[in-house]
Amino acid sequence: MAMPDVVLSVENLTKHFTARGSLLRRSPHVVRALDGVSFDLRASETLGIVGESGCGKSTLARTIVGLERPTAGRVTLRGEDVHAARGRDLRVLRRRVQIVLQDPYTSLNPRRTVRDLLLQPFEIHRDLLPRARREARIDELVELVGLNPDHLDRYPFQFSGGQRQRIGIARALALEPEVIVCDEPVSALDVSIQAQVVNLFQRLQRELGLSYVFIAHDLSVVRHISDRIGVMYLGKMAELGDRTDVYDTPRHPYTSALLSAVPVPDPALRGTRSRRLLEGDPPSPVDPPSGCRFRTRCWKAQDVCATTEPPLTAPDPREQAFACHFPMTQPATTAS
């Protein structure tokens, strides 16, 4: 079923977390972090995922790479089910999908040198590279991500945030993955360093043919780096399509409101962009609204939105898919 150029396929992926009931609250909570998300990632493509806190984007990242087991649905890598694999197959699959996290400082063991940290993947995947060739591979990796090879025997705390992120990326690249899932990889970095790391991701993609799932809350960075973009809200995909379609002519009201809230760094445009300010915060994923989950904050909502959940579909197959009964018809900048 998968098209030949699809590397990673996420089908109806669902992850519910159960928080056990307490003395006062006897029924357990079910946090519906991810509720039926589907998309394909194509070879050498970057799929950006945006959304606000609690939309499920980090759970999506963790479930794709196998850190969480899905409640339902599946993730396939070139047709093989990532979560069904066992033993050797599982190790091979895991090697091909890697993750880069927001703050590599918390994911890098502070008592190990960069050299040790980069050797570790080969100790776990022993069959990949003979011991004698590992040091040479590390030199290669360090050069690839633009770290100084003289610093290999330093510890993580001796590096700046941007350099630590380069270490995290080198580690993810060590096993020559096809797919890298990036969860907020530049959000903790200073503005001047962000651009360096974004450019690094793009260069690595060109040189190594990587595919990225790039998750971030910074809508400008995501537009810049992505080919296609998915907008998530409360565990669901609200809109999914080509970056220019999604950003310039958003169809889901949530996408439109989200984009209109992003400040544009040009004072000459002040007052010319109309904004739609959403009221309040997203509802809790413990007890999401019936029907369309966005309806409680949506200015276009009608009765049907509470009773019937709109499916994610693309009425015009050349354009983006969206899940809304009353989609936007105009670009966000002219809506008011």
Added chain:
Amino acid sequence: MTETLLDGPTTDVRAPVLSVRDLSVEFDTRDGALPALQGVSLDVHAGRTLALLGESGSGKSVTAQTVMGLLDPPGRVTGGSVLFRGADLLTASAEERRRVSGEEIAIVFQDALSSLNPVFTVGEQIAELLRVRRGMGRRAAAARAVELLERVRIPAPADRARDYPHQFSGGMRQRVMIALALALEPTVLIADEPTTALDVTVQAQIMDLILDLQRELDMGLVLITHDLGVVAEVADTVAVMYAGRIVEQGTVHELFAAPAHPYTRGLLRSIPRVDREDDTLWAIPGTPPSLLGRAPGCAFAPRCDAVVERCTVERPALVDPEPLSPGTRRLSACHRREEVLHGHA
């Protein structure tokens, strides 16, 4: 570099309510004194917004802490003054200092959860402030607290006043912080990354709220941020900080249209835009400088694309890049400020 200090970039004929003059702060560390601020001068005017733009370690938060009297050892002021309506807070009596930095100048931090007391309801915390500072009675203070929560647009304020900080969402908690900051109707509000930890739709709500209240109370607003988008949307004037100094200052329109410092120019080029697609991003090379053991020249020189030999030996003063055109109030600390401004460097 002292020639400009008395003549800051004033864009308002009214006297500034708050003036920082040639402020220097050091932190004593095991490796020696770390110069966190060096000769920083700023003017804050009633009803206007000054953005303090910089990356981590640039000194923007230390500036706010010093103004508020919150600078703790090992930090210490080594020079300069903080003038509130002309009176120096750094030499004021402890009592006067406390009055001004509690009632006249208020601050809102990024992290509202750690700034609120977890064991009192938000209503109690606001009422306590009013009772101590304004001598209000228990009942009046409680009623005023509810009014303030309503003013920052917290739904069902009378009910929410009885909730504890952890029961609020991030955005609602930031509103509580703003209510606390505004309880005494301050003259100046310092907002230190007030929306950084919030989601983008909530960010927009909070910025709108701060600006509405600023207009209502004719407050001077100091917005400390690293977000060029927020600066472009709300600031009147901008001071760009790098390694403990102001490297460029001007009105927001001038500064974004034609930066006169290579660092500002680099920052503006390095951010992607939500409203268009660029193929490659300009990236400022290198990493932010260590404040320790700094070389004699310009702190930005090792990362600068317009660097010349002079930059590594002589520190550039913060002066007007267009000294001959009257009316401009630009300042740039760059030896090639005129060339950068006109796009020749």
